[in-house]
Amino acid sequence: MKFSIITSRNEKEIIVKSFDIIEYEILKSKKNDDFIILNNKPSNNDAIYLQGIITDKNLFTLEIRLEFENGFSQYGIENVSQADCLAIFKNYYEGHLPNLEQWEDITRYIKQHFYDTEIGINQETVHPSFNDYFKNDFYFSISDFYSPFGNDAGFDAMMEAENFLRKDDSNNFYLIQLIDQINIESYNYDEKKDNKNLHFIIHDHNAIVAIGFTNLKVNGYILEDVKEKTLSSLHFLNQVQKHENYQIMISDLSKVKAETYGS
Numbered sequence: 028m029k030f031s032i033i034t035s036r037n038e039k040e041i042i043v044k045s046f047d048i049i050e051y052e053i054l055k056s057k058k059n060d061d062f063i064i065l066n067n068k069p070s071n072n073d074a075i076y077l078q079g080i081i082t083d084k085n086l087f088t089l090e091i092r093l094e095f096e097n098g099f100s101q102y103g104i105e106n107v108s109q110a111d112c113l114a115i116f117k118n119y120y121e122g123h124l125p126n127l128e129q130w131e132d133i134t135r136y137i138k139q140h141f142y143d144t145e146i147g148i149n150q151e152t153v154h155p156s157f158n159d160y161f162k163n164d165f166y167f168s169i170s171d172f173y174s175p176f177g178n179d180a181g182f183d184a185m186m187e188a189e190n191f192l193r194k195d196d197s198n199n200f201y202l203i204q205l206i207d208q209i210n211i212e213s214y215n216y217d218e219k220k221d222n223k224n225l226h227f228i229i230h231d232h233n234a235i236v237a238i239g240f241t242n243l244k245v246n247g248y249i250l251e252d253v254k255e256k257t258l259s260s261l262h263f264l265n266q267v268q269k270h271e272n273y274q275i276m277i278s279d280l281s282k283v284k285a286e287t288y289g290s
Contacts, residue, residue, distance in 0.1 A: 028071060030120060033064045040066070046120050053113055056081050065116060070094065077119045079112050087112040090133070091125070101137045102130035139245045141189050148176065148244070156247035160279050165272055166240075173272040180230040181237035188241040202242055203252045206235050214259035216266040225267065232260040236276070243283070251285040 030043040034052050043049060043065070052063050062080040073093040082088045087107040093100045104125075107115070115125050140154045148167045150158050157166075171177035176185050188205055209231050221228055239257025242249045249257070258280055265273035 028122065029068050031066045033066070035061045035063075043120075046117055049116055049120060050113060053079070053109065053116060056087075057085070059083070063116075065119065071119065071122055072124050074119070074124055077116060079107070079116070085109050089115060089130075091119075091127070091130070099138075100132065100134045102127050103133045104130045139192065141193065141245060142185065153244045154247035157243050160283050161240075161243070163272075163275055163279075171272075173268070173270045175237050175240035175276070178233050180233040184234035184237035185241045185244075188238045189245060192241075192245055202238060202250060203256070205238050206253065206256050209234055211235070211256075211260075214256075214263055216263055221267075229264065229267065232263050235260040236264070239280070248286050249280075249283060254280065254283065254285040 030049075031040045032043055032049060032052060033040050034056075036052070036055065041048070049063070049065060055061075056063060056079075059081055062078060064076055064078040066076045067074070070093075073095060075092050075094050077089065077091050079087040079089045082105065085108070086105075087109070088103060088105045089107055089112065090101060090103045093102075118125065138154075140152060140157075142148065143152060146152055148169060150167065153167075165171045165174040165177070168174045168177045169182055174181070176182050184205075188202065191202070191205065211231060236257055239249060239253050239260075242253055258277060261273050261277045261280070264270075265277065
């Protein structure tokens, strides 16, 4: 079995020839967010990597990924001491998995939740974290015009964003590019200027809202720049259409802590 590691100290993948280098990197991990990822080929009893990250003073959070022909499972465990972390990594390096009955199955939080034409959108088909903030029925509608995915622009934008996220080289941090391509000149409503093409402008803002909520529906989080543009579009739509749903969306989305680059 061949192993390689990536660490916060050196993000270039390095071939591992002995456990000494793994031990060295774990012992060197001192600060919050220091990490080590141990990759292996072929799989180790279906496991393809073990990773650890410091989340408290010398306490590690560990995750392990198992991949199968038709899917994957991911498990995590928190508050692992440095000594236990070393033991788990050493056993893994020697071909032995930890007792995963003591680990939490976090697969549903890692899994991306894409639209299924046969099932549609409901509380079971979105990321679990989506349900923490967005509880109104209209969030799951593909026919309510005043909802993220219930109008033509919103539904099409959702599908486009999901197609982007399905690509092997996709990155959520690039979702802002889909919004920037829409070329909104201003997020401030100008009655004299905007009323001439209001139908098309509403279409564009509906698309932006859908991209933001797709980020949340698929991954369970939203990027800071995407959240900012989504809220700006919601404020615009609320100005010109004055619908209660927009006010609810603004309130709910404002409570979501956005992710930033590198966090």
